[in-house]
Amino acid sequence: YVSKKKKKSIILSTNSSPPISFPAIPIKFSEKQQASHYLYVRAHSVREGTKSTWPRKRTLFVLNVPPYCTEECLSCLLSSCGPVQSMELQDKPDLAESLKEPRSKFFHPKPVPGFQVAYVVFQKPGGVSAALALKGPLLVSTESHPVKTGIQKWIRDYADSVPDPEALRVEVDTFMEAYDQKIAEEETKAKEEEGVPDEEGWVKVTRRGRRPVLPRTEAASLRVLERERRKRARKELLNFYAWQHRESKMEHLAQLRKKFEEDKQRIELLRAQRKFRPY
Structure with missing residues (x-):
């Protein structure tokens, strides 16, 4: 036995209506596909006084991105709205609107395949308003930009999993230079603060005077x-x-x-x- 209120809630939860204030853009994988998939878009905004990674008035927040729609495919779909500056797919939206470190394609695990969200940054604010006015349906796989599937997709994924040694070396060197610079700045700051009393009169004491321990070899x-x-x-x-x-x-x-x-x-x-x- 199911009560009337419970029946009503079940019917409402199964309804596929778009979220509130999210315009829907229908897309199809190819011309052969009859049913459309819907992307829900909205202009990205944060509360006043909150820092955000994404620039205001130029960032489009996209929901319900299917697994076969890569960053390149989504850029092609939205290229008619204006030039795209950057694109990033994520498993879930950013809850903490804070500055993040740039991603690395070598040392970060691949996201779990499934429906994702996207942050699309246009070069001009008009790209966001143009994307909100799109009607569609848009095609993901076209003759000029085909999306690989099946064995071709597996071959491409395997080829992408093998890193380029030169690109890997450049990224490691860049990271180590930034890390060394950060450590040097921290040591300089610690030296400046050492021996100087704070507001309450406490003096910070460090372990700088201790003799450094030589690292052990493996043998x-x-x-x-x-x-x-x-x-x-x-x-x-x-x-x-x-x-x-x-x-x-x-x-x-x-x-x-x-x-x-x-x-x-x-x-x-x-x-x-x-x-x-x-x-």
Whole structure:
């Protein structure tokens, strides 16, 4: 038994109406496809006084982007609205509107395939208003810009997964230069703040005066680990039972007594040899 209110909520949730204030743009994969897929678009905006990665009045926020629609395909679909400056696909919208570091195609995992959202930045603000007025349907795969599927898509994905060594080297060098510069700035700032009392009169003390520890090589680390393993194995086998512990103590005491008697005899012999004997 389902109540009338529950039935009504089920019917409303299954309705495929677009979200509020999101104009719908119908798209098709190709001319052969009869049914249309809908992209929901809106001018990207944030609250007053909030920093955003995306420029205001030039950014279009797109929902319900299908998996086969790549950044290149979406740029081609919206190219009639105006020149596109940048494009970024994401799994979900940015909740925290803060500045982000640039993405890397080598060291960031690929997004999970599925429906995504997109942030499209136009060179002029008129591109956003033109995109909101699009009627469609727009074709994703055309003769001039075909979208690869099946084996061709797998071959392209495999080719894209193999990085270019020169491009990888350039990106690593650029990252390391920025990282070294950041560390140098932090050290300079720490030196300037060291010894200077703050507002409450506290002085910051750092560990700068400590002697730097030389990094261990791999061979030295392996030797240390092997030595620790042997020591641990010896400790585990030694005096495992209480009677073994007692016997080891008794043997140690017996060895000390024997050594004491030997030392006594040696001292007596030395004394006997030092006596004065004129005849």
